[in-house]
Amino acid sequence: MDLLRRVCTSADGQLSLLHRLKTATFWADAAYTSAHPYALEAYRTSLQLAECAFVAYPICEVRHDYVLKETQSVATDAASCAIENKDLTIAVEMLEQGRALLWSHLRKLRPPLHMIESIDPHLRDDLLRVTQALQVFALSFDASTQDDDSPRTPGSAMLIDDVGARFKEHRKLVTELDTIISTLRKVPGMERFFLVPSYDMLRDVTSEGPVIIVNHSKHHSDALILLHGGSPTRVPLDRGFYQKVLEMTERLCQAQTYLGKKPKKYEKELREILADVWLLLGRPVRDALVSLGVDKGSRVWWCPTSAVSALPLHAAGPETIASEQGEAKRRKRYYFQDFYVSSYTPTLSALLEARKYASVGQAAAGRATQRNPPDKPSLLVIAHSGGNLEQVPKEVAIMRAIHRRFKRTKFLQGRDAKRESVMRELREHPWVHIACHGSLTPGEPFKSAFRLSEDDRLTLADIMGSRIPNAEFAFLSACHTAEQTQGSASEEVLQLAAAVQFCGYRSVIGTMWAMQDLDGPSLVANVYESMFAEAGYPDEMGFKRAARALHSATRQMRKDGAMLEQWVNFVHIGA
Known part of the structure; x- marks a missing residue:
């Protein structure tokens, strides 16, 4: 473990970022499996390297294919490790740091310039110039991504033939941005500029209703309910949740081939999937919301991770409940929709931005x-x-x-x-x-x-x-x-x-x-x-x-x- 730690945290340049990232994810999983005290540190290192490797590549498809697919479970597994350590706020921060890297990076390249203006107008101009140039790189695509008749952006790969020059220019801009960020962080009140939001900053996301993060990890899966003014509430999910979600999403994907051709067959498959989602997730979350005092009919926001994002959580059900009308008794079917008004958000930062x-x-x-x-x-x-x-x-x-x-x-x-x-x-x-x-x-x-x-x-x-x-x-x-x-x-x-x-x-x-x-x-x-x-x-x-x-x-x-x-x-x- 000590050797893996030295390899991953070394900055001597002998190993590429991607190599260090792969080593760090191996280190993290090995440390978690053996219950080693380095586990949480290993996951933190993996998340940091994932961000660095992401920023290092100037072409969107390269970031997606070679970096993002290498880190698909790092954030959720890291959160699972933090949850096991009873560090629920750290789990929330880790999920925010390691998911939706593309959107998070683009959001950072649109900084609040009005805040910088009052600090140093010249620094504000430099920040604007560098972030705009990096946006061109961040939004540039390989020629195959665009239609033949689509207009080419200034950063399009069609206009830059010299890949080496492209990487060199991008690296120069990243270095310049790092210098500007370091300068700004020395200003009182700007210490967290360009850093992942802390939980204290993220908790404002609950100002209009609960947010339900569903963490899907091979270690163990949980729902974390965030309420205004409180700490996250953990809802442990079934031990088989991870594998069952993978099976359900595969079934749903296959069933969609029936859509429009065999509607009754699709309806039957969808009904079974929704029933499973209710038992595995919908009912435990509904019960937790009720126990936390969230009124029926309130708005809630789902923030699903991994394969869970493909499932219709808002429609989980039904639960059949006996009710009385006069002297007659009847059984009524309730879906999650009958208890709460659901919305979705890709990340907590996206919802904060939307408000x-x-x-x-x-x-x-x-x-x-x-x-x-x-x-x-x-x-x-x-x-x-x-x-x-x-x-x-x-x-x-x-x-x-x-x-x-x-x-x-x-x-x-x-x-x-x-x-x-x-x-x-x-x-x-x-x-x-x-x-x-x-x-x-x-x-x-x-x-x-x-x-x-x-x-x-x-x-x-x-x-x-x-x-x-x-x-x-x-x-x-x-x-x-x-x-x-x-x-x-x-x-x-x-x-x-x-x-x-x-x-x-x-x-x-x-x-x-x-x-x-x-x-x-x-x-x-x-x-x-x-x-x-x-x-x-x-x-x-x-x-x-x-x-x-x-x-x-x-x-x-x-x-x-x-x-x-x-x-x-x-x-x-x-x-």
Whole structure:
């Protein structure tokens, strides 16, 4: 163990970062298995090396393929080790440090420049220059990632042929950034600049409701419930949870081949999976929330890790409960949805970011109440009814019918829905509704896309490079928008909905798999009706009503006799 420790912590340059990372993960697992006191230190070292190795590679696909896949279980196993040591706050910090490295790195490259301005304007300018240059590298892709007709970014691999020069320039910028960071950390109050948020900083994520982290580890799995003003509460999960989740996600993936072809077979498989999710996770978490005093009907946020992120936790169930009506007794089936209003978040930092307001208008919207409603937002509707999307025109008609709810409404359809025009108009409208085909490319997450027309797409890579500062709400009425591509790094949450949230949208509605075309119009009508209803929760106005609006609309789908896969498919992400 001492030899492994020396190899991993040595900075003599004899071993590559990737080699040291692989050695550190081996050291950590070996130390944990043998109950060695170095175990937690070994996992800390692995997480630090994972970050360093990630930053060292300038091309997005390289980071994903060669670094992220080497570290897929490091954060969850590290958290498991911390939980076993009863260090629950450290477990939360480790998960935040080691998951979603891509999104976390990009978020760091958009620092709060206004804070630096008052410290040193020249340092602020240097930081802006370096982070913008690093963003070009961070968002550059191999030529194969982009369509032949897609515009090339300044950092595109198509424009930089000399790989050696590329790495050299990137390394120079990283070194310059490290110098700036070191200078800033010497300023009182800036000691944690660019560091992973501490638990004291992360705990603000519970200001509007509990957050449930589900840690999926080969060592042991747990749910950690974070409540406002308190320490995390551990909910130990079944010893077989780890393997059963892997089996369930594989079953769900295989079952989706039946979707649209053998609906009854898919329904049966989905029903069995949801029942297992309830027994393994839904019921233990529900019981813990009740014991912690969380009222029925409250909002909760799920933060799943690893393969758990592919499961519809919000729809776990049912639990059959006997009830009395007059003299008659009957048994009623309850899903998790009947107890709490669920939202999802990829990480705690993503949810904290979604609750920030980048403008005075957004701050007003965030503080809005029924007595002080927010200003009307402007809406962008992007629609493409090609292929078999016969209901999209009805969906567009519904949006036209409610246009008076908005300050102004812009519709992009057909030839008007070009990638360049879409990206331009997104910056002008805080709300967006997208109704079109959504597509995934197995093994190539950055090619996930919205089909804007027969020959134009808006890809995940396009969205990653965008920044929509005044964005609020996005309704992604398309297939697969909250689903990860098969073969992608599961801890990176590389899906369209997460990308839309990252680029600025604080509240997002998406889909976990292919949606039925017939579901669009009625669901859309019910969601927007609930969002603009006068009655409701006084502290939730504007985009913050989306979660309850979706919750209400999907419960109505159940009452109307919808199949499981129809109402379970829709999820809310963010604030």
